[in-house]
Amino acid sequence: MSVPRTARERARAEITREITDAARRQLAESGAAALSLRAIARELGMVSSALYRYFPSRDDLLTALIIEAYNAIGEAVEEAVATGDTPRARWRAAAAAVRHWAIGHPHEYTLLYGSPVPGYQAPQDTIGPASRVPIAALGIVVKAWESGELAAGAGGMSDELTAQSTEIATQIAPGLPPEYVARTVVAWTQLYGAVTFELTGQLVGSMDPAGPFFEYAVEVMADLIGLPG
Amino acid sequence: MSVPRTARERARAEITREITDAARRQLAESGAAALSLRAIARELGMVSSALYRYFPSRDDLLTALIIEAYNAIGEAVEEAVATGDTPRARWRAAAAAVRHWAIGHPHEYTLLYGSPVPGYQAPQDTIGPASRVPIAALGIVVKAWESGELAAGAGGMSDELTAQSTEIATQIAPGLPPEYVARTVVAWTQLYGAVTFELTGQLVGSMDPAGPFFEYAVEVMADLIGLPG
DNA sequence: TGTACATCAGTGAACGCGCGTTCACTGATGTAC
DNA sequence: TGTACATCAGTGAACGCGCGTTCACTGATGTAC
Numbered sequence: 001m002s003v004p005r006t007a008r009e010r011a012r013a014e015i016t017r018e019i020t021d022a023a024r025r026q027l028a029e030s031g032a033a034a035l036s037l038r039a040i041a042r043e044l045g046m047v048s049s050a051l052y053r054y055f056p057s058r059d060d061l062l063t064a065l066i067i068e069a070y071n072a073i074g075e076a077v078e079e080a081v082a083t084g085d086t087p088r089a090r091w092r093a094a095a096a097a098v099r100h101w102a103i104g105h106p107h108e109y110t111l112l113y114g115s116p117v118p119g120y121q122a123p124q125d126t127i128g129p130a131s132r133v134p135i136a137a138l139g140i141v142v143k144a145w146e147s148g149e150l151a152a153g154a155g156g157m158s159d160e161l162t163a164q165s166t167e168i169a170t171q172i173a174p175g176l177p178p179e180y181v182a183r184t185v186v187a188w189t190q191l192y193g194a195v196t197f198e199l200t201g202q203l204v205g206s207m208d209p210a211g212p213f214f215e216y217a218v219e220v221m222a223d224l225i226g227l228p229g
Numbered sequence: 230m231s232v233p234r235t236a237r238e239r240a241r242a243e244i245t246r247e248i249t250d251a252a253r254r255q256l257a258e259s260g261a262a263a264l265s266l267r268a269i270a271r272e273l274g275m276v277s278s279a280l281y282r283y284f285p286s287r288d289d290l291l292t293a294l295i296i297e298a299y300n301a302i303g304e305a306v307e308e309a310v311a312t313g314d315t316p317r318a319r320w321r322a323a324a325a326a327v328r329h330w331a332i333g334h335p336h337e338y339t340l341l342y343g344s345p346v347p348g349y350q351a352p353q354d355t356i357g358p359a360s361r362v363p364i365a366a367l368g369i370v371v372k373a374w375e376s377g378e379l380a381a382g383a384g385g386m387s388d389e390l391t392a393q394s395t396e397i398a399t400q401i402a403p404g405l406p407p408e409y410v411a412r413t414v415v416a417w418t419q420l421y422g423a424v425t426f427e428l429t430g431q432l433v434g435s436m437d438p439a440g441p442f443f444e445y446a447v448e449v450m451a452d453l454i455g456l457p458g
Numbered sequence: 459t460g461t462a463c464a465t466c467a468g469t470g471a472a473c474g475c476g477c478g479t480t481c482a483c484t485g486a487t488g489t490a491c
Numbered sequence: 492t493g494t495a496c497a498t499c500a501g502t503g504a505a506c507g508c509g510c511g512t513t514c515a516c517t518g519a520t521g522t523a524c
Contacts (some may be wrong), residue, residue, distance in 0.1 A: 008486095037479090048479090114339070115260065115339035127434070190422055193418035193420070196342070201351070212389040216386055235520080276470065278471095281512075287510095466521090467517105469516075471513105480506080482502105487500095491493100491496105
């Protein structure tokens with residue numbers, strides 16, 4: 001997608017955006033399973049077959065939405081991380097960003113982290129955008145490590161886990177010892193578990209409202225990683 | 230539902246079971262969104278309208294499946310807990326039971342813990358069965374506490390969280406101090422976060438296969454709660 | 459034990475709905491000379 | 492600058508599909524006397 005040069009290319013870019021905007025609106029309202037090309041066409045005052053000039057199928061449109069959503073939550077987290085001035089503050093901000101984005105976009109969150117849409121198979125193009133949040137999370141830990149602020153790590157990792165964690169460090173957290181990688185992933189999955197449970201109502205009647213519990217969990221996980229601040 | 234006395238009642242019970250069995254099979258294959266009364270009727274050699282003698286609507290059938298599934302995972306966890314002879318062994322067994330049940334029944338797991346099915350509102354009757362897993366998890370901690378084996382707890386809880394945790398303890402973990410309740414819920418959400426991520430492919434390319442990471446997380450969470458063994 | 463009536467399971471047709479996708483077409487925009 | 496042709500967006504009709512739910516009905520099972 002280069003810069004549009006002709007009127008046609010400009011129109012095409014604009015209408016493509018209108019389609020994904022309408023799709024995102026419908027996704028937000030009714031969820032991915034209810035997303036319908038015909039309804040989108042209706043909203044835009046087009047005939048449903050016209051959408052096929054822009055997306056070869058419903059799945060391709062869904063893929064575009066997934067990529068957009070990963071980028072949106074990734075950006076939210078990256079921005080949050082940038083506001084913190086200690087490792088722990090950055091972690092808190094990142095966790096809150098995930099939670100708030102999820103609460104604000106429950107159907108999009110579900111599209112990314114919930115059940116796979118029946119019959120839909122996520123393609124390669126989503127991998128990059130999907131990595132932004134975990135990379136941002138590990139970035140906090142890398143930075144703390146580089147400035148020598150991290151508390152010493154516990155051991156107890158299997159050889160296989162050490163190998164996997166080392167590989168992850170090589171790719172996206174250069175220099176970080178594997179035990180911190182593993183613990184960050186533990187914290188990261190805890191975060192998403194708590195958010196998912198809040199969203200799907202599993203905490204109703206117990207940790208309800210979920211805010212105080214969430215904040216506590218964030219601190220406990222910061223301790224687990226060894227983040228100072 | 231008392232014991233069936235007449236042939237009619239026996240037939241009714243049997244066919245009701247056949248319907249939920251067929252429904253569960255379809256759920257396992259294609260997921261909740263694709264669950265269709267007509268397909269179930271077809272499989273049973275009935276006419277679709279006949280199902281309305283047994284379930285007033287598709288949603289009621291879904292509710293029955295949800296209750297069954299909560300009971301299935303609840304029972305799996307309860308049985309696992311019973312096999313452990315130290316608190317930590319019980320926790321390990323419970324965590325593994327959740328993971329294996331989820332891997333073996335991904336669509337059912339998703340039905341319980343993933344995205345809400347569009348338009349479906351879970352009714353009251355699911356609450357009891359849904360509580361079996363958390364009650365079992367807290368049961369492990371209560372038992373360890375009662376025998377004085379639990380490591381001392383960290384503080385740092387807000388008043389609101391303390392109140393919520395105390396209330397939970399009153400209801401399902403009598404005698405357990407609130408800080409253990411809160412930490413158990415942290416561990417519990419971590420467990421589900423890790424399982425959900427494994428199931429939805431979020432760990433592909435990083436902690437992949439997820440087994441070693443999962444085992445590590447289980448130990449880290451056992452440490453967090455303070456479980457001996 | 460036999461009969462009259464009530465209950466209930468299952469049938470088959472129909473209602474009304476919405477969906478994704480294909481295809482031949484028209485008319486506007488862009489390109490090459 | 493003007494003309495001939497190619498590209499492309501959007502139309503409208505159609506295909507073929509499956510769905511949940513309602514309703515009047517038949518015939519079998521159960522109950523009361």
